[in-house]
Amino acid sequence: MENKLLVSSSPHISSPVKTKNIMRDVIIALMPALVASIIFFGARALLIEVVSVATCVVCEYLCRKIMKREQTIGDLSAVVTGLLLAFNLPSGVPLYVPIIGGGVAIIIAKQMFGGIGQNFVNPALLARIVLMNSFPVLMTTWPVTNFDTSDAVTAATPLALSKAGQAFPSYLDMFLGNTGGCLGETSALALLIGGIYLIVKHVISPIIPCVYIGVVFVLAAALGLDPVMQILSGGLFLGAFFMATDYVTSPLTNKGKVIYALCMGIMTILIRRFASLPEGVSYSIVLMNIIVPLIERKTIPLPFGVVKEAKKK
């Protein structure tokens, strides 16, 4: 035994699941929605997605380089942000929109706060909100899907139609995604497949999507809205499975997750029902992201063997 032995702290083995694998799983889970976006909105959808992902990766690369930090583009988290951002854009936007959005998401929301794990809001959602307020017209002009039989060039989203008191598309069209809307949000089916994949692979906890969607359904029914339409429309599935479950900006404990998702559901339905905006998913998630540290402070679990009584003193 001439060679020296390695001495290190236990444990001496580690799980094969690494940050990169997790991000890869999220990308895989987003693929059905990506395919659906191309089916319904054509090659233009793919172009926007590619530009958005490329912008995010390049921004991340440059930020790390300029800040002289270790390079993190290999963990694929920038790709996830790029895809999610693209999914939040209508297919008709000019290409500078995803470029600006990608820059805002990666440079401002993510890298300025220290990079992966440090952002306090979901980067893609913050970028969406910035874009919504900067280009309100571009961001709310939704081209019709490839299967639209009318002569119209643009379509309103089901939520906007509903808010205006007009007839909205059939449940089936909404479930499949054959409605006006942002690239990745229209097909509930594709998002559901991706979401279930993430739950089965233990990438995300089922608590947040189940509670969030459940609360929206129940409250919609209670407030006299069509509950099925409310959960199938807008960005709810995209938000519930892919954005609200973002690790960095959601609570660590199960109890915290329930509180977080519950509040998001309430906020979403209040915005949809009473605010002037038709959609409230992105604002609900971003607002709850900010409250997560407070939720966390109140949901530290009692350690093993400690009984409730011991806490009162």
Next chain:
Amino acid sequence: MAKQSGLLARMGFVKYPGAAVPHRKHTSDTPTEVMPVPATVEIVMSMHIGAPCTPTVKVKDHVDVGTVIGTNTGFLSTIIHSSVSGTVKKIDTVLMPNGSKAKAVVIETDGQQTLDPNIKPPVINSREDFIEAVKQSGLVGLGGAGFPTHIKLNPAPDVLEKVDTLIINAAECEPYITADEHEILENYENVIYGITKVKECLDAKQVIIGIEDNKPKAIALMKEKIKDYDYIRVEELPARYPQGAEKVLIDTCTGREVPPGKLPADVGVVVMNVASIGFLGGYLKTGIPLTTKRVTVDGNCVTNPKNVRVLIGTKIKDIMDFCGGYKKQPTKLISGGPMMGMALMTDDFPVLKQNNAFLAFDEEEAKIYEPTSCIRCGRCVNACPMRLMPTKMEDAVNYKDVDALKKLNVMTCMECGCCAYVCPANRKLVQAFRIGKTLVRNAGK
């Protein structure tokens, strides 16, 4: 842990404590082999929790198997016996794997293995006799902790009053190790005999033998052999690490949670490792003290992985040679399992009483991954069997924030390694908590 590992936990709706570590029980089907007497043995005077022993022999003294070679008069200590017959060559000071120094008696063996003439089965007429006999046997907790057994079996009268359950720990949740499984398969008679005697000593009402369900042969055999004892039952434990951790085991078997800073006896339970009880059963019949140990030798650098019954004090390199030597250059040598075991700096180190495995890993298996940023995925929080918040604790350690560490109950951490195992960012969590515990301890001074 059992009660929490239902379908909802598997689906992620409720906390699923522990980690799905690989089992790698390669040596499960190979019977234990007895290793021949090596040329020399090196018996360390500190292989238990408590005060180290002082050698009671001098250089050139002749010793037999079972001759007392180390004692200590302190309360928390034990007795150390020679595992061989031969001549004391020298009294040495050795560097222990944890960096401390200890005395060691080096004995040149004569190969005769003659038994010390004073050895005879203990005569037991009372509880006090029993405790004294256990003390004379040199038994310490063989599961790894090395806590002197005669002290564990002799709690204060008011605590003893509360004890109603004896749990035999045969969970063996660490990957690779199968020594306890073979203890059941090969020594079940002594295990059961030991149980009856300890049960009597503690006046316990029930005895639970906890075995993880990845050992069906051991479970079937044990169930068959305890049929005539109405107070003994076998508990099939879910094979999820760290099922064999004392607090987790007690919770699974009885639903009782041991509060932080308390002992199992405070909730009416005494836990003994199956190898300890098996030894005790044999000792009560023969009077031969603790001089041998069954260890699992495995890892991808070992030519013939197997269980070996070795004499205490045998050098690890001699055991490795007995197992066919290294088939490739090991990068890491671990005493114990890969989750909680200790990395050794050399194989020129003797077997201690509480050792149960030696693993030799190659470069690939011993790879240390560079830590990346915490992504707050919460896997560590979900995995922690003590319901702590590892990621928050790590932050507190980095800030040297003793108040936060106390608030987060860092002292409750048992260093099982689940958090660090599941961390996708390779954070060195257990390492951080060891520092955190030291910070808290020093702050109290």
